[in-house]
Each structure stands twice: as C-alpha cells, then as structure tokens.
Amino acid sequence: MDALTVCLSVYAAVCLATWLMSVLTREYSWVDRIWSIVPIAYTGIFAGAAGFHDARLNVMCALVTLWGVRLTFNFARKGGYAPGGEDYRWAVLRGRMAPWQFQLFNIFFIVLYQNAILLLIALPCRTALEHRTSFTIADGVLTALFAGFLVGETLADQQQWRFQQAKRADLDAGHEPAARFVTTGLFRFSRHPNFFFEQAQWWVVAGFGVAAARAVPWTVLGALLLTALFVGSTRFTESISVSRYPEYTKYQLRTSAVVPWRPRSLRSDSEAAPRPLA
16 A cells, blocks of 8 residues: 555544544543644654655654654643543533534544544645655755744743643642733743644645645645634634633733734723734
C-alpha cells in the first residue's frame, strides 16, 4: 500500500475506536485524547515512505513529533487522560441537545470530522513526498517559524497552568482568587494565545507543502479547516466564559481574541459590546 492508503486505514481504525470508546464510556473526549498522537503517526508514515531519506519530510516529522510530545504532556497534566477527564464543553453541549441529536453530533462532528482534520493537516507531507525537491532557505525559515510558535504555545500553556494552579490553591484555602481568569503575560495581548500558536504551527506545516510544490497545493485545506474549527470552538468557549464571568466582557473589549495585539484602552466602564474574533 502507498502512504496515503495506509493513512486512510489508520483514519478508519481511529474513527471506529474513538466512536466505540465514546459509546462504551459515555465520555466524548476520545478524539481529544488522540489529538496530539495521530498526526505524528501520519507524518511518520509519509517520512517512512521516503525511507527517512528526504530532509524536508524528516524535518516535518520531527517538528510534528515535538508538537505532539509537548501537547500530550500539557493535556496529561490537566487530567485529560484520567477517567472523567472529558472536556467540559461537551457536557454543556449535551445539555442543549436531545440525546439522539448529540449522538449524531458525536458520530459526524466529533469522530468523523475532527479525525478527518487530523489527517488533512498532515497531508502537506504527501505533497512533500510527491515533490521531493531539495531543502531550501524557505524550508529553513519555516523550521525557525515553527520552533518560535512552539515556544509561544509552550509559554501560553505554562502561564495558564500556573494561573489555574494558583486559583485552585486559593479556593482550596477558602480564599477568593484575585482573578477568575488569566489576563496577564501573553494573555494580555490575546485572549487565546495558545490557540493562535497552535494554528500557526499547522499553517507552517502547510507552508512546507508550498515550498515543496513551489505552488499552493490543495493540501493547505487542512490548515484552513483547522482554523475554521478553532473559530467555532473559540466562540463557543467564550460564550461559556461570559455566562460564568460577567467581567469577561470587559476583557473581550480590551484584548484581541486570537491574534496577539496591543491591548485597547477603554474610555469608560460603560463600554460593553464584545469585540469580534481577531
């Protein structure tokens, strides 16, 4: 079998496994649990198809592996792999749907669509396999950009982790936390800097496909669909945050949604319309 056929077989197996586990456990974060792992397999399959002799494919595989290791560690320390580690947003969504509606949503969106995105974001490796051109300065620039975005996401996740740990310690001690959501560090310039850096890394992976083909191939579709997924996810997440924390509206006014940018100065506390996603 060629590399793409192998990847499609992995996709089918992962879809079946994550759907079965969701039915058996009544938890719906199984795709979340394999999110940082499956793309490593896909990129490794394409690099292996070249005998691990192609510099561009080897670099892409190594970068995605670093991305996956970091994300797996962050997900694990938040309890994502523990029983009951389901994403809180699925519980909110279940409360807004009839059971049969959520089961259809589980099959078509959570399982099939999200797993399809995990395959599609790795397909620039197929472009690189089809166009095995020499490793260029553009590839070097893309490698440096990916590393920078990886560092940025690591910092954002660490800042969020430290805030949540301090908040939990205050609550456990019976004290009111000084803040109910993080607004400092990178979160001063973006409400979701980790989302920004996550997407940026996969646009870089798409860029390797462009560098290989010396044109814009169809495999940039994965990065585009990932961005669309994050837009919807960010809107849903923020709707929950606003319902929990009324002061979050002022944070929306002051701070860019995703793309890091200079904070906006508010003229008065009466400004109350949230800013659109950036």
